[in-house]
Amino acid sequence: MGETVDDHDRDDEVGDRAERVVDRFRQLREDDRKRRTHAEAGVVLDQFDAVEQRLLAFGRALGGDPDDVADLPFTEEAGRDGMPEPLYVRHDRTLLNQVTSWLLQRQHIGLVSEYGTGKTAFREILKRDLGDRDDFLVAHVDNPQQTTARGLYERVLRVAAEAGIEIDPDNYWQIRDGIPWATAETKQAVKEVAEQARAEDVTILLIIDEIEDLPEDLLSAIQIAGDAGVRLFLSGTPTGRDRLGDVKATLDSRLRYYEGIDPFEVEDIAEYIARSLSYFRGEDYDGESPDLFEPAAIVDIHDRTGGNPREVRLECRELFTRAAFVWYRSGQDVERIHITPELRHRRFGMNQ
Structure with missing residues (x-):
């Protein structure tokens, strides 16, 4: 019995695959030659x-x-x-539901979990999702371990200003680039923009990471911002929560904690x-x-x-x-x- 069309197709396919392999090895050999050169x-x-x-x-x-x-x-x-965003696995539905509920209630929130459990990924999703809403203004401080109290207040004020919530310059002694020069006045300015935001039914949310490593003076600034009306979202390890309780017990007592992200x-x-x-x-x-x-x-x-x-x-x-x-x-x-x-x-x- 002679060869069929299927036999010829299979032979062609095998021949094509062999040719691709040979061509690939030729290219790899050429790459190696150039590398040695x-x-x-x-x-x-x-x-x-x-x-x-x-x-x-x-x-x-x-x-x-x-x-x-x-x-x-x-x-x-x-x-x-x-x-x-497309890589985020929404596996801990309890976390999503609870934190969403607290955000809508304008609670101060603490997210506590061990290293590598997904706090950073969740923070990124939170920043993007809430950043798309008209009723939230999200301020996130990069490198919080190296941020001063004034730098933290300035970040809140700039996020508010970008949304059209600005301070009255007549209330301050000296202003540069829309921000009061004196640290004491930046505190007052944070309270002013937080009150304006609340009057417009807008929540200013301040996200801070790695609470276990924050300097004590920055913890004080975070508490002052929270007292002024800014909502807080702090994340860190259980060690960070213990430290927060030891150093800033009044701040710790105001947070609603979600502990442990499911693996x-x-x-x-x-x-x-x-x-x-x-x-x-x-x-x-x-x-x-x-x-x-x-x-x-x-x-x-x-x-x-x-x-x-x-x-x-x-x-x-x-x-x-x-x-x-x-x-x-x-x-x-x-x-x-x-x-x-x-x-x-x-x-x-x-x-x-």
Whole structure:
């Protein structure tokens, strides 16, 4: 019996795949030749360049278009802007419901949880979501450990001014760029804009992170702002709450605390991975299970991290990098690369 059309199609497909693999190895050999030619740049810098290029190539093979490694999946914590909205896993519904209720009631709020449990991600979502509402003005102090009391008051005043709530300059001795010069007068100005905001049914919300590391004089300034009518959202570790109670018991007593953010369950990790890969490819998250990661690998990630979101991200990043090494060394099509628990135990370098 002679060959069929299907036989020819299969032969063509195999031939095409073989040709792609050969072309890819030719390109990698050329990259290695160029890298050796420029080895005078230094062995460490040379390795940086090689690893970066192969990680980016793996990302492109997966369907993304990264310009540098910070664009790859699971790297969002490397930036100071926090987690993008599409990557946030809304796994702790009790947290969302309770904090939302307190915000609507204009309570002072304290969010207390261990490191890596998602406070920063929640803060970023809170800033963006409330920043889109007409009844909230959100002030967030960057680098609060290095902020002075006057700097904190100034941040509140500038956020208010951007919304059209300004102080009466006749009430102050000296003003520069719309802000009273004297620290004592900036306190009075904060009270003035808070009263105006309340009269317009607007809440000024001051978000401060890492209360465990704040200097005592800044804690005093935070309390003064709260007394003046600004609503507070403070976050930190249980150690931070204990310190707040010891140093500023009156401030501590005014906060409504939410303690402990739930860790990720296995299905939450799967959602985070799927969201990350979709976001990387410029696609909407559709609720489907993630590709690339085998279900057993997701269970293993949960077992290793206890569901701590930060540790989950770091573990996913490590496994993603190892998968890139396997892809580079094997020459296989990216569709055949799968992350399994065993990948975590393999030892290899990108140049092997």
